[in-house]
Amino acid sequence: MPKPFTPKVVTANHLLKGDVIYQTASGWTRDLAEAEVLTDEADAALRLIDATQQTGEIVGAYLADVDLCDDTPTPAHFREAFRSRGPSNYAHGKQETREHV
Amino acid sequence: MYRYTDFDAAFIKERNAQFRAQVERRIDGSLTEDEFKPLRLMNGLYLQLHAYMLRVAIPYGTLNSRQMHVLADIADKWDKGYGHFTTRQNIQYNWPELRDVPDMLDALGEVQMHAIQTSGNTIRNVTADHFAGAAADEIADPRPVAELIRQWSTDHPEFQFLPRKFKVAVTGSPHDRAVTKAHDIGLRMIEREGQAGFEVIVGGGLGRTPMIGKVIKDFLPREDLLPYLEAIVSVYNVLGRRDNKYKARIKITVHENGIEEIRARVEERYALIRPQFTGVDQQMLAAIESDFAAPKFKIKSLAPFEAAYTNDPVFRSWADTNLTAHRAPGYAIVSISLKAHGATPGDASSEQMRVMADLARAFAHDELRISHEQNVILPHVHKADLPALHAALKEAGLATANIGLISDIIACPGMDYCALATARSIPIAQEIATRFDALKLEHDVGPLKIKISGCINACGHHHVGHIGILGLDRAGVENYQITLGGDGTEDASIGERAGPGFSAEEIIPAIERLVLAYLELRTEPAETFLQTYRRLGLAPFKTALYPEAQADAA
Numbered sequence: 240m241p242k243p244f245t246p247k248v249v250t251a252n253h254l255l256k257g258d259v260i261y262q263t264a265s266g267w268t269r270d271l272a273e274a275e276v277l278t279d280e281a282d283a284a285l286r287l288i289d290a291t292q293q294t295g296e297i298v299g300a301y302l303a304d305v306d307l308c309d310d311t312p313t314p315a316h317f318r319e320a321f322r323s324r325g326p327s328n329y330a331h332g333k334q335e336t337r338e339h340v
Numbered sequence: 341m342y343r344y345t346d347f348d349a350a351f352i353k354e355r356n357a358q359f360r361a362q363v364e365r366r367i368d369g370s371l372t373e374d375e376f377k378p379l380r381l382m383n384g385l386y387l388q389l390h391a392y393m394l395r396v397a398i399p400y401g402t403l404n405s406r407q408m409h410v411l412a413d414i415a416d417k418w419d420k421g422y423g424h425f426t427t428r429q430n431i432q433y434n435w436p437e438l439r440d441v442p443d444m445l446d447a448l449g450e451v452q453m454h455a456i457q458t459s460g461n462t463i464r465n466v467t468a469d470h471f472a473g474a475a476a477d478e479i480a481d482p483r484p485v486a487e488l489i490r491q492w493s494t495d496h497p498e499f500q501f502l503p504r505k506f507k508v509a510v511t512g513s514p515h516d517r518a519v520t521k522a523h524d525i526g527l528r529m530i531e532r533e534g535q536a537g538f539e540v541i542v543g544g545g546l547g548r549t550p551m552i553g554k555v556i557k558d559f560l561p562r563e564d565l566l567p568y569l570e571a572i573v574s575v576y577n578v579l580g581r582r583d584n585k586y587k588a589r590i591k592i593t594v595h596e597n598g599i600e601e602i603r604a605r606v607e608e609r610y611a612l613i614r615p616q617f618t619g620v621d622q623q624m625l626a627a628i629e630s631d632f633a634a635p636k637f638k639i640k641s642l643a644p645f646e647a648a649y650t651n652d653p654v655f656r657s658w659a660d661t662n663l664t665a666h667r668a669p670g671y672a673i674v675s676i677s678l679k680a681h682g683a684t685p686g687d688a689s690s691e692q693m694r695v696m697a698d699l700a701r702a703f704a705h706d707e708l709r710i711s712h713e714q715n716v717i718l719p720h721v722h723k724a725d726l727p728a729l730h731a732a733l734k735e736a737g738l739a740t741a742n743i744g745l746i747s748d749i750i751a752c753p754g755m756d757y758c759a760l761a762t763a764r765s766i767p768i769a770q771e772i773a774t775r776f777d778a779l780k781l782e783h784d785v786g787p788l789k790i791k792i793s794g795c796i797n798a799c800g801h802h803h804v805g806h807i808g809i810l811g812l813d814r815a816g817v818e819n820y821q822i823t824l825g826g827d828g829t830e831d832a833s834i835g836e837r838a839g840p841g842f843s844a845e846e847i848i849p850a851i852e853r854l855v856l857a858y859l860e861l862r863t864e865p866a867e868t869f870l871q872t873y874r875r876l877g878l879a880p881f882k883t884a885l886y887p888e889a890q891a892d893a894a
Contacts, residue, residue, distance in 0.1 A: 252387055
């Protein structure tokens with residue numbers, strides 16, 4: 240039996256800044272909490288195709304698993320937790336600043 | 341030090357201009373990422389977890405104060421005020437923005453540095469003994485040869501699309517500080533019957549299939565070096581596997597075909613191409629050698645050194661730990677530790693870089709080195725200047741007396757930065773260093789190399805650590821495997837896996853049990869961890885690591 244589809248977000252890196260971004264219904268955000276949560280497999284595939292076509296703005300889009308906490312997406316895997324926060328040796332990256340695309 | 345010729349300067353300028361145009365075309369949409377990626381990688385630009393990363397070569401680890409100052413300026417202007425020195429004698433900037441990278445490369449070009457071939461399936465930055473030209477045990481300075489190889493390999497038309505990356509290391513000393521046996525090609529400068537030449541080692545490497553290199557040529561006359569290297573890389577270029585990334589390095593080519601077959605093919609190729617090398621390379625080498633002439637060593641009284649050594653215990657501890665014998669009388673090689681307890685191994689702030697640059701100018705004939713162990717070396721310091729040097733280092737937080745000790749840890753960037761990593765390395769290194777500092781045990785433990793990699797690719801050299809730590813992702817949780825008994829010197833060996841891995845919380849206590857067991861097991865304080873391990877094997881260390889297993893078996 241195929242594994243049930245788990246909630247996902249589309250994530251990538253910003254072309255110019257290189258930092259981590261997440262797809263929203265209308266564009267991109269730097270805050271995972273604002274990302275569009277995809278719960279349908281076919282829909283997720285389409286949203287990913289949509290993202291990968293935005294080659295002038297983003298690099299390396301893929302689907303990342305998320306957990307839902309009161310409908311707010313949080314990282315399901317520790318790699319995504321680091322991406323959503325920044326490195327652990329300095330307070331750099333997202334933990335340093337939060338701004339919108 | 342080598343100074344760029346007009347040809348070199350024009351080449352770098354042209355190459356940087358090309359890359360600037362490539363970046364512009366990527367931004368304006370003329371190039372897709374698939375088209376741009378190989379171009380940026382050829383120029384050292386990666387995209388990591390949180391940002392771009394620019395990897396700048398420090399050829400054979402040598403730089404002068406002006407270059408170090410520019411590295412600091414770049415860190416301030418286009419990054420976050422620090423740089424990370426790597427196990428391949430490179431510096432990495434973790435936070436550049438794409439538009440700024442061409443300016444960074446131009447700034448580097450101004451001081452004769454670049455990021456060419458620090459990535460991609462090419463011949464990478466050539467590494468060398470960080471004590472080159474200074475070590476008391478050295479036969480010859482390996483850097484002129486390393487520079488010749490840099491020039492030969494840079495933009496070499498035959499070798500821009502090798503099956504996989506290709507790393508060359510050179511040592512001029514019988515004590516191998518360049519880990520030559522873990523490189524695609526390792527060169528050891530030797531002499532036979534008064535003639536200078538090389539022992540050529542091929543097919544070493546770490547990564548997912550660690551291999552100790554094999555001798556392909558036990559004596560290669562010095563003047564035959566480039567044609568012989570070209571023959572090896574040429575054979576690899578044809579024979580190396582392009583069907584499977586994990587089997588593409590030359591270590592697998594040598595392993596699958598056998599060293600005899602590879603040697604025969606290399607000899608055949610060599611015979612064919614040798615006549616094309618008409619001696620121009622040797623003329624170039626002679627010119628390069630004059631650039632590496634030893635500095636004019638001073639003759640001064642050792643009294644200031646002796647007074648400080650006698651009267652200042654902090655200085656004495658540092659001198660006992662961080663100095664290495666120099667070939668010139670009255671001189672010492674100074675290792676500046678970038679491993680302050682709790683700091684990120686290999687990181688230096690721009691301020692620290694400037695302090696080191698200024699100290700190199702004041703006390704060290706304007707030379708600095710970057711070691712593969714992620715420390716900075718001042719290769720030529722007169723002992724009379726050591727007290728003043730030490731005082732200045734102390735002020736900048738750079739006087740940690742731990743070279744070669746348990747807190748002098750190699751750690752790759754791991755999952756704090758690297759897109760390939762499967763677990764973090766840096767926090768593990770920080771915690772081990774902090775823990776043993778708190779225990780006040782590290783000088784008692786003595787020489788012990790811990791090396792940590794955050795994935796199977798082994799940038800942290802864990803296979804050749806006396807204690808190696810490999811971070812993995814086990815079902816979505818960071819997990820750390822321990823290997824024991826590895827060695828990266830002339831007696832190179834690959835560490836043996838100790839058993840099941842440990843969680844991030846368990847790994848520090850596990851290392852502590854291991855080291856305490858060693859203190860119990862050694863015959864005398866002079867018997868090092870590695871010697872004890874070689875005498876006793878894995879069993880007693882395994883008992884210390886897995887006490888529950890022993891209890892269960894009882």
